[in-house]
Amino acid sequence: MTEAAKEKAYRVHLMVCAGTGCVSNHSFEVKDALEKEIKKFGLENEVLVVTTGCNGFCERGPLLVVQPGNIFYQQLTVKDIPHLVEEHLLKGRPVKKLMYTPPKEKTPIPVLSDIDFFKKQVLIALRNRGLIDPEKIDEYIARDGYVAMGKALTEMAPEKIISEISISGLRGRGGAGFPTGLKWQMVRNAVSSNGGEKYLICNGDEGDPGAFMDRSILEADPHSVIEGMVIGAKAVGASQGFVYVRNEYPLAIKRMTIALEQARAYGLLGQDILGTGFDFDIKIVRGAGAFVCGEETALIASVEGRLGEPRQRPPYPAQSGLWGRPTCINNVETWANVPVIIARGAKWYASIGTPTSKGTKVFSLVGKINNTGLVEVPMGITLREIIYDIGGGIPGGKAFKAVQTGGPSGGCIPKEQLDLPIDYESLTKAGSMMGSGGMVVMDEDTCMVDVARYFLSFTQDESCGKCTPCREGTKAMLDILTRITEGKGTEEDLVLLEDMAHAVKDSALCGLGKTAPNPVLTTLRYFRNEYEVHIRQKKCPAHVCRQLNVYTINEEICLNKGKGCDVCRRNCASEAIQGAKNEAHRIDQSKCIKCGVCFNVCNFGAVKVD
């Protein structure tokens, strides 16, 4: 079908989620099946299939929302489609069995806005999610896109734009929380030495394990970032912008590329934007996926084509950034907030949130949680509301243990602090940080020492090696943690670990090193007893640290229930299990390599781990 033919009204729009999560769950196949069935029933002039960006409820993908009516279908397969099209679209009967039923409940919830996962969310950065096709600029325009840009370019002086952003209270969404208006003012005030040009950068180098906020925004609504950047460019006086995206985000790069082309074709980028005489254009720079390049000076070095290593600040990029010129660098989510602030006003934005943190924040909710996905919530919401009301709690009836915020360099917050209202200050006070918005939930089966070791191994691996505290310090800390998880830790290790953590935090060159000890420090602060049990009793309470586990067979259960079935002995790679078939089995501890296979294969619960 040609574009022109599509320019008609349809009575039904099928919004198929085509975020990376749903795509990997075959949402494009679902889309093809929908189109095929629609054609089969001759509904192609009545029903339009639209591919949207990430809907947020990734746990339940592939997703489909039927408009009008906001009917939410989930976990679709190609096999479900003929029935769905015939029932809902031809006969007008929504299909209950494909709707979402919350855990522990029996009745499905048909309408998206009635589902708890969506109810408490407030969408600003994600305002267009699920509502537009990100590859069609007209659909963004229909959602009042580029209105704010038009206003900024025709009615507002640069100072006025900056003061609006300052009054709104917007702070950097990349994690550090620097006031955006202040940063813009610094760039505006900075005098560019050679040639006068200033630059704008969008930081999309999202590298935290389990975080996908920036990727989703770039995939679902690239024009919101472009519009924010044009407004920022007018404010600071820049004529060239760069979007730095990691190459592992092919869909984000594709959609941003399309968006840039369409914006340029409409004259919303390039020379003489909207006939106002303002010139600005944006280029995409693909990063190689180094975590350290999320740090602004390392990112700038990478854009310049040099090795992605951070440098000493000051001078800050606002004074001397890309190619030595004043550079305004903000995170994807920060840019996506800008058009809404300009369109709806700073006061409206500042009315949302806490005294020090305004607006909303996008979090990617992952780990041991029922509703994995992307959520946007007002600042000041409690962790409990996010984890239990939106996230639906912990699966399998397990107990909540901790939540890690701020990515690999954030901290672990225990259940005593679940009622903590989230903002930049409260998270820092709790020993963690806002970070870019990763939120990893952990249950009772998680070993906090192992968690600290895991995250430190990530930051250690990603350390660029330029400064000694980060290069050597994180390695020495990782060695200690590994020793503790293997049962070789001593009391002195704990003291040394804590000393080193503080030393690295205080002396590392950039944000990566300064925050890398956070998981260690917070787990020491809130879960010190777990470290002590590992060291003193040589035991891992969660049975995660394998070297500390002792496997035994309850001979009574083995004989009476399992009749000496022999499965464990046959599966034991180290021949540590003795016992003939039909007799009770035993484990020879001197031969056991603690692989846990016997525990996993025993059908009678006879193998115990201690």
Next chain:
Amino acid sequence: MPKLTLEELAKIREKTKRLTTVRAGGEYRAKICVHMGTCGIAAGARTIMNVLMKELEERAVSDVLLTNSGCAGLCSREPMATVELAGQAPVKYVDLNEKKIKEIFEKHVLGGHIVTQYALGIGSEKTDL
């Protein structure tokens, strides 16, 4: 492609908004249900649906929900449609054609007055919902 001015941007906005009103959500003032079982389609329900879609688009009506259902059980009186204004009992119209449905749209859906000469009755059979 020529570069846009603010006015042209506004034109694109209005046009695309009209094409995407079904996504806007919110409350609907009225619901029109076209019965599209095999009998309905054979009798011309598709035409009725197309007329209604065109009316909604041309008049830029965004608070009326247009939907469909299967056979209503009165196959001899198809094409049929049910109009339900918010807070009022549904009205079933029978033996429809292009002219009749336009009149119903104008008088009942937009004007609020039931077109009694085309109506089968007011109210609906009970279901277990």
